[in-house]
Amino acid sequence: MQRGELVSLDEVLQLLKEAIQRHLKSSKGFLVDGYPREVEQAVQFEKEVCKCSFLLYFDVSDETMTKRLLQRGISSGRVDDNETTIKSRLQTFHSHSQPILDYFGDKVKKIPAECEPEEIFQEVCKYIGAHQSC
Incomplete structure (x- = not known):
């Protein structure tokens, strides 16, 4: 991670699978951040864990993302x-x-x-709200 590289496909899948199975009965659904990162992960996840209902893609420029991540680092x-x-x-x-x-x-x-976090959150709620209360 420190070099910006990805964790192995098998390791991530196993961690997700265990967490989802552990909380399956008490959950209304799962929001998995930053996954999948490769098509192979998506295929394996849907094969071994469950089908994906939808995927949220945050459309943001590299410049904005860099500024945000540098601030997070601080x-x-x-x-x-x-x-x-x-x-x-x-x-x-x-x-x-x-x-x-x-x-x-x-x-x-x-x-x-590209907008403020509150506005982004409202957009996320529109999609999640169709499946759950946000």
Whole structure:
């Protein structure tokens, strides 16, 4: 993670599967942040865990994302929120995201994310609200 690289597909899938199974009876649903990162993960997740209802995609520029992550690094102390690692993570994200968007097709819900957090949250609620109370 410190180098901006991805955790192995199998490890992430196993962690998600265990967490979902552990809370399945008491949950109304699951929101998984930053997953899948590769089409293979999406295929395996739907095969081994469950079908995806929809995918939220936050449409934001690299410039805005870099500013936000640098600020997060200041407030959280995360060592991977530095310009070099952020640049690498954004390159990795871009090279992997389009195939995932193509795989999920109409399930992808794009959210404009250049605005303030409260406005972004309201957009998220529109999609989640169709499935749950936000």
